[in-house]
Amino acid sequence: MSARPLRIAMLASSRYPVRQPFAGGLEAFVFELAHGLTTAGHSVTVFAAPGSDIDAPWNVMPLRTFRMSEETRRLEPTTPEWVVEETHAYLSVMLELARAELGSFDIIHNHSLHYLPLAMAHTIDAPMLTTLHTPPLPWLEQAVALPGGVASSFVAVSEFTARQWEPINGPVPVILNGVNMAYRPVGSGGGRYAVWTGRLVPEKGVTSAIAAARRAGVPLRIAGPVGDREYFDTAVRPLLGAGAVYEGHLRRDELNALVGDAAVALVTPHWDEPYGLVVAEALAAGTPVAAFARGGIPEIVDDSCGRLATPGDIDGLSRAIREAMTLRRADARGRAERRCSHEVMVQCYLDHYRQLIFPPMEGVSA
Template sequence: MRGLRPLRICLVASSRFPIREPFAGGLEALTHALATELGRRGHHVTLFAAPGSDPALDVHELAVPTYDGSAAARLDVNAPSDLWMAEHHAYLGLMLDLVRDGAQRFDVVHNNSLHHLPVAMAPALTVPLVTTLHTPPVPWLESAAALAPDSAVFAAVSRCTSEAWAHAVRSTTILNGVDVHRWRAGPGGGPAVWSGRLVREKAPHEAIDAAAAAGVPLVLAGPAPDDDYFRAEIAPRLGPSAVHVGHLDHLALARLLGRASVALVTPAWDEPYGLVAAEAMACGTPVAAYARGALPEIVAPGTGALAVAGDVADLARAITEARACDRDVVRRHAERHCSLDRMVDDYERLYGSLVDVVAAA
């Protein structure tokens, strides 16, 4: 953003999933893109993330210590898991360090994690902290937000997410974005594509059924972390017209999406944003999606078609309708509304307002 001096930014990410390709999910992909673009613009970004994150970034590992509880502690039937305890200590250690000397090291802290401690401990910091809300309200984040002062700064990834949190916090909406220079327009004309984690809450089995009803072959791309779900709902549906190509990096996925005639997005929950829709549209590929969560904000008229959530027959109708969209129109919409440049502009503006308040104090 013009006029904003280079900032020292502390970017807090997941302690569970490395920020590297192939990404575990949209949050990790978004964090990598944000850190990269802020660095390209001249800011000094220190990323606190899980071990194994991309060494091209200035990564400080969120050390997740092994928790070895005492015999007495393990007798507690309500004791949290060892993983929960280890992550708790990882974020507690980071936040105590930031309380101690964060103001000397950073101009702003951006909490891009889903952990509650950065939110709960924000009042103890002397450096401004902004938290991005990537999920609908969940108990641990909602309870932490209740401790936040009125001056706490929250950004929601969509209007839908902002409204879902309105009872607990005030937030500004900063829509997510994708690097439209990496997600390039392709020729289309190929099969339908479904991308993401193959898990029940994203309902890829319904995408398979809808594509079959529409008479369109389907390629599924993404990790399958739930073996039981995959065996029960996905494997029996695979065949000549529906194939799973595994977990792809962004280059391979962009090529696949660029050749697709339509991208399917089938959340069985209120998707806070829907990064896979933005990725597809950046490739010029129209989207057929359930009208849930933020997807009606992302898929505009002329860029795809929306279907009644959970209605496979209506999704088959949307597939046929979306395939007729003009790919140039779809690409231009992504450039204007779904780009990483626009998202980072918005975050720079927010950072600048926080730093100005501190300077004036």
């Protein structure tokens, strides 16, 4: 199996730029993985939304933008423009990759949540690996079910997500998301407050965090992008004050300081979180976690680093907060190093890449 540097194309979101402060966990993940692969000596080109970080140590190719004509808007006023723009962006990049000279890329690593990269994977000479960051969304599932199958291999971000996809894809290997410990020093925890980070949207459940922190008698500091303005204004903003403060949308260094100084991190999804990157980020900072036991979160949090509550149980979560605050920060950091290793994640992806690029010949062991 060749050990030469690889030429890797990564397909990211066409809607949210890969830049700080990150719009969400997917953008942060792409940034971290691209950084790790580049540091390991490989050539990485990220196809991402316009405005992505051009100062990164890899190539950034903005996905094509498109604006509907006024006539089309008039004739189809109910069609969301972002749906048309996203479809155009991925159709364009897949056509460009199909026309690329043989050898332009060794592998295409697909992180998009759109069906077109899967549906058009057979048009590209290079193999494709798709990371399943979500449950089987209808548009993704129908692409996988196309006649003749889909010309992509798959990995999932958690055992939970792999189980969700198994009835559709069969068994799926798992590579847990990793966080770069070098950029996340262990914090003091001296702030004696709880912290909640993430996108401010209904499914992330920040209102449960506010209620549980108040019941536990612990101040709460909140950080993240407002992903749903109406939800924030009507459901979240009225709950602020009296120990619950919104700090805004922070850059990585600011966020690391906020999380590292916290005594406990709250993770309160109202849906089955496929992985829970904010859990790994908190543990890397040495901050124990109190969370709802949903989706992939129980695969990361054990008794050494946090406490889990039944989803929706505010009393249980308030108890989990108080108990988690007594745990050793060194144990939280140790759990992150063992379970959420950035180095292990990068090496696992490189191993998968090489298996696809240099498949063993029949009768010859790899």
